[in-house]
Amino acid sequence: MSLPPDQRASNTEHFAYRPDIDGLRAIAVLSVLGFHAFPQWVKGGFIGVDIFFVISGFLITTILYKNLQTERFSLLDFYSRRIRRIFPALILVLTCCLIFGWFSLLADEFALLGKHIASGAAFVSNLVLWQESGYFDVAAETKPLLHLWSLGIEEQFYIFWPLILWLSWHKKINLLKVTLYLLFLSFALNIWLHTDSRIADFYSPLTRAWELLAGGALALYRSKQPPSHFDDFASKSKAFLSVLGLVLLVSGFLLITKERDFPGYWAIFPTAGALLLLYAGEHSLINKYLLSNRVLVWFGLISFPLYLWHWPLLSFARIFSDGDDPPRHIRIGALVLSILLAWLTKIIVEQHLRFGRQAKLKSIVLAVLMLLIGALGYLTYAKDGFPARLKNIPNSIEVVKLEIPAGFKSVFVDGWPFYQKNSDKKQTSLFIGDSNALHLSPRIDELINRAPKETNSAIFSIAVGCLPMPETNYTDASRGCSALMPRSLKFVEDHPEIQKVILSGNWYEHLSGNGHYFDNGISRYPITLQSTGYKLALDALGRYIKTLQHAGKEVYFVLNIPIGSELNPKHRIQRSILHFPNILSTREGGLSYQMLNSRYGQIRSDLIEMANQNGAILIDPEKSLCSEDLCPSVDRSGTAIYLDSTHLHPTFARQQANFIDQTVIETVTK
Incomplete structure (x- = not known):
């Protein structure tokens, strides 16, 4: 300007x-x-x-x-x-x-x-x-x-x-x-x-x-x-x-x-x-x-x-x-x-x-x-x-990129990228979503490395910044959001070895209104909380789940991880122009569960209702990441749980995100 x-x-x-x-x-x-x-x-x-x-x-x-x-x-x-x-x-x-x-x-x-x-x-x-x-x-x-x-x-x-x-x-x-x-x-x-x-x-x-x-x-x-x-x-x-x-x-x-x-x-x-x-x-x-x-x-x-x-x-x-x-x-x-x-x-x-x-x-x-x-x-x-x-900055605030692990290889099908890691099993789990699906990949990589004979092969279909719901798009079409769900569905139909399909996304942020809209080919409806576009998108996702089930797939629906600036490791930093940033020992960081629920409780309830009505298997990260009162930003050892305000830290995900294990392995590894 x-x-x-x-x-x-x-x-x-x-x-x-x-x-x-x-x-x-x-x-x-x-x-x-x-x-x-x-x-x-x-x-x-x-x-x-x-x-x-x-x-x-x-x-x-x-x-x-x-x-x-x-x-x-x-x-x-x-x-x-x-x-x-x-x-x-x-x-x-x-x-x-x-x-x-x-x-x-x-x-x-x-x-x-x-x-x-x-x-x-x-x-x-x-x-x-x-x-x-x-x-x-x-x-x-x-x-x-x-x-x-x-x-x-x-x-x-x-x-x-x-x-x-x-x-x-x-x-x-x-x-x-x-x-x-x-x-x-x-x-x-x-x-x-x-x-x-x-x-x-x-x-x-x-x-x-x-x-x-x-x-x-x-x-x-x-x-x-x-x-x-x-x-x-x-x-x-x-x-x-x-x-x-x-x-x-x-x-x-x-x-x-x-x-x-x-x-x-x-x-x-x-x-x-x-x-x-x-x-x-x-x-x-x-x-x-x-x-x-x-x-x-x-x-x-x-x-x-x-x-x-x-x-x-x-x-x-x-x-x-x-x-x-x-x-x-x-x-x-x-x-x-x-x-x-x-x-x-x-x-x-x-x-x-x-x-x-x-x-x-x-x-x-x-x-x-x-x-x-x-x-x-x-x-x-x-x-x-x-x-x-910088001085006195803990390792939990080190700069780490969110990316697919090196063990995955990229495969393009009709111009759309899929990221695949094979185990010793033919059965495959397909993860569909945005960067909140991507941040689960270190854990899946770890499970396949640890137990290749008991773990499904895994494939990720990712569109960063996109709402993983059918018939939705983003205001900037160059992101390719509208292609995520139909390309993924076609991939499922063409690959019978896919046994499980996992839907994961930053539902809270996308459905609160950040530029996505529902487009049925006739009309466009902006997606904001409780709007017409919001309700149409939830209905379309329910139909998508049913379509996957009719194709013989187990469908898992991953609810949101807690999100908020209070969870960002940088929240623990005291900034000053007189001194280099220093850690505050009295500022442990975390988000009260009451605050999280006040912000996103309605979306959470609507997603649970949609998943239950359509027979999806619910996975709730909040049960693993929060207590009744608090969603902490670090674990008991001081390891950062979150990379930023909306993603799990790759190290934590690899070592402790066991809530996702059931999507690739029958005997869940703790």
């Missing part, structure tokens, strides 16, 4: 300053801050980024077009100005994040921060985050540089946009028509992707370019001669247009939430609203009396550094709160501090480096510094976060 780089277009850049544009920026940046700090109150605040895209396209295209008209167009000058505008504040924020991370983050967290520093310095954060996960998942909130995704989109756009304008100008092609044509293509791609690949639609520069192009089209339209009949009408209706623009923005803030398929058609609200306010001009009703207000203009003038500072502060606060929402006073304090840092950044750093003499030298030095901070970020990532810098 970056802010427009040319924050205050001055007369020296051939653009008369408009205070109302800074006021519009202020509304956008404050809405973004509100959404990030208080998402339950400012639910649609994230659309502020779309406003920024429009403003950016409008200002930059205006400047480029005037330079073309006056024959002062220079790519070198364009990129030099952008370096002096963007790099100073960005280098400062990246450097501070790297230093702060060194003193406060664990190795895996610091390595990920290094990766994001490198991608931020290279302006490809959107592409890196696209490959990692969704913007709205919980993990995203603990990525201090998540917000640089939009800066990546802008810079990728501006690599090509000046060239397109220059070529069209010299080929005497109508610039407005070229812009509108590209806008249509980008918007069409956005609509095509927004239902099936929401994450791709959100992060791709191709699906976001239309918002920048919309601002560019307005800039070119306003520059045309002679005025049209619409201009005559608009000049008499500026008050109406400005009010309509504000209504569209407010409607967007109220109607658009993170549950919407955004951007899609919904992005029209902020885009059209911003366009109308820009077109209405600084003397129109809303622009003159609201957007030109001194307070809003001041926030608009610091909007770029304010945006850069606010998210790292909020994100680090969440990390220090074990991944949970920080207390309200901490979030308010982070916003106040970000405003102070933004103001200081502007008056001390930006003003001295953006303007004045020796522009070429400044640009070169800034480019070298950006390369240096990017290289340091990559080195941090390559060195796994420099784990040697």
Whole structure:
């Protein structure tokens, strides 16, 4: 969600300053801050980024077009100005994040921060985050540089946009028509992707370019001669247009939430609203009396550094709160501090480096510094976060990857991966699920190694991050969620040696509402607790179990393990910028069973009822992992039970997850 780089277009850049544009920026940046700090109150605040895209396209295209008209167009000058505008504040924020991370983050967290520093310095954060996960998942909130995704989109756009304008100008092609044509293509791609690949639609520069192009089209339209009949009408209706623009923005803030398929058609609200306010001009009703207000203009003038500072502060606060929402006073304090840092950044750093003499030298030095901070970020990532810098960290918090054991081999059937480990028995157990099925694989590997003659062969069909229920999918179709259940069923039908089928997943998280939906080919229903999609998905899973039973298979249904940030080994760490992270002997860690039941008791009851009604054999990990009062995070010897908030630690699973033994061996091994 970056802010427009040319924050205050001055007369020296051939653009008369408009205070109302800074006021519009202020509304956008404050809405973004509100959404990030208080998402339950400012639910649609994230659309502020779309406003920024429009403003950016409008200002930059205006400047480029005037330079073309006056024959002062220079790519070198364009990129030099952008370096002096963007790099100073960005280098400062990246450097501070790297230093702060060194003193406060664990190795895996610091390595990920290094990766994001490198991608931020290279302006490809959107592409890196696209490959990692969704913007709205919980993990995203603990990525201090998540917000640089939009800066990546802008810079990728501006690599090509000046060239397109220059070529069209010299080929005497109508610039407005070229812009509108590209806008249509980008918007069409956005609509095509927004239902099936929401994450791709959100992060791709191709699906976001239309918002920048919309601002560019307005800039070119306003520059045309002679005025049209619409201009005559608009000049008499500026008050109406400005009010309509504000209504569209407010409607967007109220109607658009993170549950919407955004951007899609919904992005029209902020885009059209911003366009109308820009077109209405600084003397129109809303622009003159609201957007030109001194307070809003001041926030608009610091909007770029304010945006850069606010998210790292909020994100680090969440990390220090074990991944949970920080207390309200901490979030308010982070916003106040970000405003102070933004103001200081502007008056001390930006003003001295953006303007004045020796522009070429400044640009070169800034480019070298950006390369240096990017290289340091990559080195941090390559060195796994420099784990040697940490002291007094117990082995239970060591970084371990969740992956299939080396003893399994991958087999692709019709393009779908299955992971297989053979025992001396032909009979086979097939595990179907997400990463909560995957984390059982170390135990199965151990059982086959220990008793190959008494243990079934095992095969895992895994789709990480997917709800293992038929006729369900995820908002980003690239995960392949819809293929998991039908591919697995076909595999069962084609392999008679499969004796047992085990269904395992993070039911609590998926069914609480994290982007999955039920799709029967006719209608789509979002899956949230007790929703229509929730009930349809449970019914479909029941039918799936019956189908497996009719094929002669024993079906086991594995209920959820306890989940929660309280179970994460990192919950036991006291973080401090004054001392390296240290273990707290008084903080044993664990989740009360009462709290677990209050969060997920309804889902648990519904799953048990569904499994019993359809004759599945229930496996309940909670009976092994919890007492009547507590689900501990470590066993009696101090060994970590959990890898993170939602997965068993591979070492614990291999040695002690005996609740799953009956799925592969008749004589259960304790």
